[in-house]
Amino acid sequence: MGETVATNRIQVVRATAWRDAVIKILEPRSPYRPWRIPAGIKRGDAVLVVLETNPVSVIADIREVGVDGSALRALARFLDSGLPWREPPALLELATLRALTGFSLPDDGDPATVLGRAALTTAIGQRQAAPSGGDYLDGHTSLAAAAILLVSLGRCTGCGDKLGLAAADARDRLHIRSVDLAPSQRRVPVADDPPEEPRRLSQQGYGPDDIRIGVWRPGRFPTDWPAVLCDTCHGRMQHGGFDSFLRLRFSLHPPCPSCAAQWTMRTYAGFAAVLRSEPWMFHTGCCPRRIWVCAACGHEWGPSSDPEAG
Numbered sequence: 001m002g003e004t005v006a007t008n009r010i011q012v013v014r015a016t017a018w019r020d021a022v023i024k025i026l027e028p029r030s031p032y033r034p035w036r037i038p039a040g041i042k043r044g045d046a047v048l049v050v051l052e053t054n055p056v057s058v059i060a061d062i063r064e065v066g067v068d069g070s071a072l073r074a075l076a077r078f079l080d081s082g083l084p085w086r087e088p089p090a091l092l093e094l095a096t097l098r099a100l101t102g103f104s105l106p107d108d109g110d111p112a113t114v115l116g117r118a119a120l121t122t123a124i125g126q127r128q129a130a131p132s133g134g135d136y137l138d139g140h141t142s143l144a145a146a147a148i149l150l151v152s153l154g155r156c157t158g159c160g161d162k163l164g165l166a167a168a169d170a171r172d173r174l175h176i177r178s179v180d181l182a183p184s185q186r187r188v189p190v191a192d193d194p195p196e197e198p199r200r201l202s203q204q205g206y207g208p209d210d211i212r213i214g215v216w217r218p219g220r221f222p223t224d225w226p227a228v229l230c231d232t233c234h235g236r237m238q239h240g241g242f243d244s245f246l247r248l249r250f251s252l253h254p255p256c257p258s259c260a261a262q263w264t265m266r267t268y269a270g271f272a273a274v275l276r277s278e279p280w281m282f283h284t285g286c287c288p289r290r291i292w293v294c295a296a297c298g299h300e301w302g303p304s305s306d307p308e309a310g
């Protein structure tokens, strides 16, 4: 956007220290200087960021150098989407981008490349349109670690506190917990299913019982969840005897007063730009309900989750 006239040049900015680079994206005030910026960048050039993760990845968001001609300023705007919420850019494996577009990295000494910028932008734009956040989060690669840190938006997945990314030692004070590949394929119920409800047999009836919604089905959660932890939550994890981050996360909610299970979800309601997929959050649709709901038995308690209701 703006008055800049786009050139047909794609400038590849590389970051060897991917952790520093993600921190810098999330917190432009960070003192880190992760970018290797090619000489000769001009207003209107596109900037494509390559992170030297394993496997090598690119940020699926092309930034355009503005009238100030500053690549650094263009790189500081990844989270300025113009939307009322902040959404992290997605990562894309370089090999995937190459397969989609034929794009190949120029040699290090030859940073500027002129090739189908439109095709590249389209491929990356389609990528952005896909639901973001859920890609590459599984597995123990540094690509997964970078993606986990990116979707954290700089907050601890445990307590929700800011990770203090502007600090000089930020890179040493965050703890990225990656998970085994595709934990979503191994979802386990947190409690036994209740007995089958007899009313379900008369779904075509007209009595008042027939419009009841079925009984509560216990939540089925992955065995673990990727996370970035602050020092405090990292310590909790180490000393609390938790066998997974998910257990730690649920331990931060009160246990169910009805069945004593430690699988309490916090509810949220209303318009949500991005429906949160975290197992410890529960979207109740348009209407606020009680703030806590037990994933094991369905018991709801506490004040309303409506923020305006206090």
Ligand SMILES: [Zn+2]
Pocket: 156, 157, 158, 159, 160, 161, 229, 230, 231, 232, 233, 234
């Ligand atoms: Zn924390």
Ligand SMILES: [Zn+2]
Pocket: 256, 257, 258, 259, 260, 261, 294, 295, 296, 297, 298, 299
């Ligand atoms: Zn319960």
